[in-house]
Amino acid sequence: MSGLLTRRPALRWVAPGAALAVVATGSQIAAHWPADAATNLPPRTAQQLLVDLQRAQPSALSGTVKATSSLGLPQLPESVTSGTGNSSPLALLAGSHTAKVWYDGKTSARVALLGDGSETDLVSNGGGLWLWQSADKSVLHVPAPSGGTQRSTDHDKDPQLPAELSTPEGVASWALRMLDPSTAVTTSSNERIAGRAAYQLVLTPKTAGTKIGSVRISIDAANQTPLRAQVFAKGASNPAINVGFTSIDYGKQPASRFDFTPPPGAKVTQATPHPGKPKSGDASAATTNGSATPPKVVGKDWASVVVGKLPPKQTVAKDDSSLQQALRLLPEASGSWGRGHLLNTALFTAVITDDGRYAVGAVPASSLYAALGRS
Amino acid sequence: MRFLLSELRLIAGRRRNQAGLLVLIAMPVLLAVAVRLTEDNPRGGGPPGFIDQIVGNGVFVAFAALTFEITIFFPLAISMISGDAIAGEAHSGTLRYLLTVPAGRVRVLIVKYLGIVAGSVVAALSVAIVGAAVGAAIFGTGPLLTLSGTQIPLGTGLGRLALSALYVALGLCALGAVGLFLSTLTEQPIAATVALMVVTSAMWVLDAIPQLSALHPWLLVDRWPAFADLMRDPADYAAVTEGILVDLGYIVVFLLAAWARFAGKDITS
Structure with a gap:
């Protein structure tokens, strides 16, 4: 063994090479191990x-x-x-x-x-x-x-709801029909x-x-x-x-x-919560004190677009310069609807026009332009 | 065993190593004094690590010092020791005497590496101990505030500090294995030292580029700052465990590489 290594010293490099291979493959196997295990479940609709x-x-x-x-x-x-x-x-x-x-x-x-x-x-x-x-x-x-600390995560059973929704099966078929x-x-x-x-x-x-x-x-x-x-x-x-x-x-x-x-x-x-609404205070506050016109929804279901106007106060806010800078990084777009900046991501797009209107949706940019033009 | 003791004595006796250790333990002292002097305005520059919490509890001086020194100072110390290990001996012409004494090359390598390990542990522990002591003296102690916003008793906190220091030391041992390998490649200790610093800095740079995130788990330094996770409540060992595995992987691969290089090397000086 040692004679072999003396005759061929390069063979020694097999050891660190093999160790590296073991470490690399071992970590990969460990990372993917649970995901590759087979699952045998009875089929369900x-x-x-x-x-x-x-x-x-x-x-x-x-x-x-x-x-x-x-x-x-x-x-x-x-x-x-x-x-x-x-x-x-x-x-x-x-x-x-x-x-x-x-x-x-x-x-x-x-x-x-x-x-x-x-x-x-x-x-x-x-x-x-x-x-x-x-x-x-x-x-x-x-x-x-x-009023009390118990905040049920279950749906409150409203007597007004149709009887269909009182059973899980009913809710499931109702949800399927709605969808x-x-x-x-x-x-x-x-x-x-x-x-x-x-x-x-x-x-x-x-x-x-x-x-x-x-x-x-x-x-x-x-x-x-x-x-x-x-x-x-x-x-x-x-x-x-x-x-x-x-x-x-x-x-x-x-x-x-x-x-x-x-x-x-x-x-x-x-923070003092709104009565009956224990969380998400700022979302409701923004809509109540904003002088902006409430946003409109154009289109329906997956293709709906929210169109609205930014509150005028916000556009002259102190930290507006950073927002403006961020906006300037976005590509400009213009058309019959006006001019503005476009944020285009894999899932959704958003347009903020120079005169303070905005449109957001999980749709291609052209649909946003159409929605802006119509409003 | 005697060989190891004499090696340790040699490392500890070198003036440059003593000065290096002094610099390392001066950092927490400097940090504590600086925070003390600017206490009126504790939120000065920014939020790095544990600095904000020093005022409340002196033990955090140790955590902050470990966080700071892990980027440059600790790797520099390890580079110095590992540069001396083989290349230093070769440069001063003592390596062949070391090998003519009936000490096998494997044994020389093992003893040299144990010397680096001792240096790593001493460096990390002394910074932690000095930091905690100086911080406690200046700011006092008490229950420690965790990152989760809860408090843990001082004893538990000191235990986690010890774990953090040992984790840092293990990371330095892994870096030392790379350093030992580089040290067998050259007869110029300064070349080995600089090369290890270049490797360390390059890994930090790569680690800071998000586009290379696929590479990050393979970088030695990526999990080094993960000891901060020990200061959560409950302590989060996931990243630390990954870090330990990466450290061990580097140690095995580079010690074998150092052996492959050193055992077959022609010793000419």
Whole structure:
């Protein structure tokens, strides 16, 4: 052996080469191992899957969610996006992000969005809603409405609803009928996601006027927890938006996981919720105090376009210069509808005209121009 | 064993290594003093790492120092030691005496690498210990604020600091394996040192280019700052585990490469 190596010293290089090959192939096998495992599930129709979804009892879980969006937007270097903190919701629009999720099966949940050396936590518990951002040590607290803390995730059974909707089967067939004119609902080959066998529900728009090719939702075969959602652009083989669990554990979660006490030194902001609406305060606030005309919807279903006018106040706001700069990066477009800048992504397009009108939709740019011209 | 002890004594006795260690442990001291002097305006430049939290708890000086030094200072120290390891001996003409003493080449290589490992561990641990001590003396301690906005007791926090330091040390050991291989390629220690620094800087640059994200998991430095994940609540070991696997992969491949090169090399000086 050693004699061979003395005669042919070059043979020694086989050792590091082989080690490199083992490391490379080993890591690839490890990365793809769970996905390649076969799934043997009894076939189920789209309607049966919808019924399953209705019947599903929310189960306590913890897991890691990975969201990847490749909308065709230019990817900015990390140093540019880190100005806003790369775990901030704004930065979610591009690239790939990881979050940890805990849910107790009832009302308490915690979502931790992981950034490089930073974290944004959203905690929902009996005391309301807490938003923690480690980048500036700020806490936003939305207290629970005084009426009671139980916020049922199930649909409230409204007596006005037709009797059909009181059973899961009824809701499923109703949903299918509602979707039917615009959307084909089918199932696709079963998959293994985060180590769990899963059914796949595919929603395909029937109209040609949209950029969305299909929406795929994967559902855990054992307990009907949605495991992954993907949005494909028309003709694309890779999803433009992919949100799914990379690992998931079902089981009881410790109650302490959902506790949140603002740490000393944190800036705490109290928000007063709208009565009966415990979350998403700013969305409703923007529409109520904006002097802008309410946006209109042109077109229908998948091909609908939202057309509106930016509030005039906003166009002279102080931080407008950055918005203007961002706008200038976008290609210009003009036509009979006016002049403006066009944001064209794989899934949706948006136009902001120079006189403050906008149009957004999951449609080709030409449909936006038509909608702008008509309004 | 005696061979290893004499090698360690040799590394520790070199003036340049002593000065290097001094520079390394001066960084957390400098950091703590600088934050202390500007305490009125703690949110000055920007949000890098753990600096904001130093004022609240001195132990974060250690975390901030590890974060800073991992980019340049630690790799520089390892480059220096690994440059001396084989190329330094060859340059000063002592390598052949080392081999004429009945010490096999494999044994020389192992002892040289253990010397680098010792250097890595000493560098990372002393920065962590000095940082925590200086920070505690200047700012005081108490429960640590995690990235998740919760607090963990001081003991747990110190445990996670120790884990972070050891994780950094393992990353430096992997870099040292690359350095040992480069050191067998040349007889100029400065060439080996510069080459390892070039490799390190190139990996940091590649790691910062998002278009090359497919390459990032293969870069040694990509997971190095992942020890920050240990300061989440609960601690997130996913990225650290990946980092450890990458480190071990580099160690195995480059130690074998160093052996392949060194065992068959003609020692002329």
